Amino acid sequence: MNTTAGTGEPIIVVGAGIAGMTAAFRLQQAGHPVRVLEAEDRAGGRMRTVERGGYHMDLAAILLIQNYTQMLDLVRDLGIEDTTLPTNNVVGIKRDGRVHRIRANKPTDLKRSGLMPWSSMPAMTRLQADLTKHQGRLRWDSDLGEVASLDTETAADYAERRLDKELRDYLVDPMSAMFFNSPPDLSVINFLFSMPAVNAEWFNFHDRVDTLTTNLAARLDVETNAEVTLVEEVAGGVRVHWSRPGEPDRVEEAAAAVVALPGPIAARLCPGLAPASLDYLExxxxxxxxxxxxxxxRKPSETATCVLFPTREHADLGVITFNHNFAPGRAPEGHALLTSYYRYPWAIRHWDTDDDTVVELTHEVHRQAWPELAKHIEAHQDMAYVQRWKNGVILRKPGDYARLREFNRGLDPRSRVQLAGDYLAFSATNSALVTGERAATRVRQVVTTGAVAAGRG
Known part of the structure; x- marks a missing residue:
């Protein structure tokens, strides 16, 4: 644990995910003593890795793209560039039982793969024109205020209006599965935002994705098993209440705080936020x-990093990732690690189902969706693991990004309690990181202004 002392006023960060620890690291760089409080028994949040029998299972963040410039800047500032490497970026999409493979940085593969008929070429040209037109507003470092004007239709409606049936069924629909969703429920912005991932180089970390959060935690004062119950702004600072089982409740004071937790939890801990902000978060x-x-x-023959399933191929299964194809170190030598992801209605139906049954249900889904792969997994399985996220991703329907814009505008930049998290921008790892940096900047401004005012007084 590195508790590098700073010369500025102390700051508390609540939540040791990528947003919280990025905020803490940037504040520490600026000279503030920072203390991070984390309710779990280890730091990392969704950018965490679990090991079982030599398999390294990245729990949420698995796909990292080269236009995550803020993440790559953080990697450089930590001095851990040698832990990253360019990775395989072949994406497969199932159609009529066949996998059509596309290199993410080669849009022309969409034409050559056989996934789309030549009659869809005009629609593909229109899609590329739209992406080019809006790329300046579809940025990871944006609060999406500029893009909210596009938030007027679902991904399905956009496909009907601007593309064609083929692209709707075999591109827009499977890309929506990356959000555990389907086009009729999803804002068009999610689809447009996801397309750069299929038009970019990819990178990853050797062995495990939590290399980044582990290195951050090693440089910060992180208190784990610390359940924060209240964050309140008081005269000249903040007061943070937290507890640990079997120990007396604690209260700590600091000049300011960053709360980097899912929105509903942030609302519960920060009752002093404006009523409209609390309503939005809740x-x-x-x-x-x-x-x-x-x-x-034994490794299966599939070379793609992931295979997406249109609803026409399977109503519930969204994606199967071949984690050993993403980056090295995910499976022991000669072995393979695969992960099956569902569209969210399936998760709702089976949320209370025990893990063993979920595994058996997934075998059955594999038999329906990809019989050859199902046989391979069942013949060679030596490990199964079920991961559940109650707050998986935010389901953004049309109008939600406009509401997000108003929420961001309603936050007080002068407050000593600042928020961070992927709900403040596009729901992705790099966006969460950017909100942490933004919160750190605001905190520095608030604390500096307060110190100057106090000095003048």
């Missing part, structure tokens, strides 16, 4: 996620 439409990992003692 009603954020998170959807649950259940995904299932399988370790097998």
């Amino acid at each position: 009603n954020l439409p998170y959807v649950p996620d259940i995904h299932v990992y399988f370790g097998v003692d």
Whole structure:
């Protein structure tokens, strides 16, 4: 644990995910003593890795793209560039039982793969024109205020209006599965935002994705098993209440705080926020996620990093990732690690189902959706693991980004309690990181202004 002393006023960060620890690190760089309080028994949040029998299972963040410039800047500032490497970026999409493979940085593969008929070329040209037109507003470092004007239709409606049936069924629909969702429920902004991931180089970390959060935690004062119950702004600072089982409740004071937790939890801990802000946070439409990992003692022949399933191929299964194809170190030598992700209605139906049954249900889904792969997994399985996220991703329907814009505008930049998290921007790892940096900047401004005012007084 590195508790590098700063010369500025002390700051408390609540939540040791990528947003919170990025905020803490940037504040520490600026000279503030920072203390991070984390309710779990280890730091990392969704950018965490679990090991079972030599398999390294990245729990949420698995796909990292080269236009995550803020994440790559953080990697450089930590001096851990040698832990990253360019990775395989082949994406497969199932159609009529066949996998059509596309290199993410080669949009022309969409034409050559056989996934789309030549009659869809005009629609593909229109899609590329739209992406080019809006790319300046579809940025990871944005609060999406500029893009909210596009938030007027679902991904399905956009496909009907601007593309064609083929692209709707075999591109827009499977890309929506990356959000555990389907086009009729999803804002068009999510689809447009996801397309750069299919038009970019990818990178990852050797062995495990939590290399980044582990390195951050090693440089910060992180208190784990610390359940924060209240964050309140008081004259000249903040007061943070937290507890640990079997120990007396604690109260700590600091010049300011960053709360980097899912929206509904942030609302519960920060009752001093404006009523409109609290209402927005309490009603954020998170959807649950259940995904299932399988370790097998023989690699399947599939070369893609992930295979997406249009609804026409399977109503519930969204994606199967081949984690050993993403980056090295995910499986023991000669073995493979695969993960099956569902669209969120399946997760809702089976949220209370025990893990063993979820594994058996997933085998059955594999038999329906990809019989050859199902046989391979069942013949060579030597590990299965079920991961559940209650707050998987935010389900953004049309109008939600406009509401997000108003929420961001309603936050007080002068408050000594600042928020961070992926709900403040596009729901992705790099966006969460950016909100942490933004919160750190605001905190520095608030604390500096307060110190100057106090000095003048």
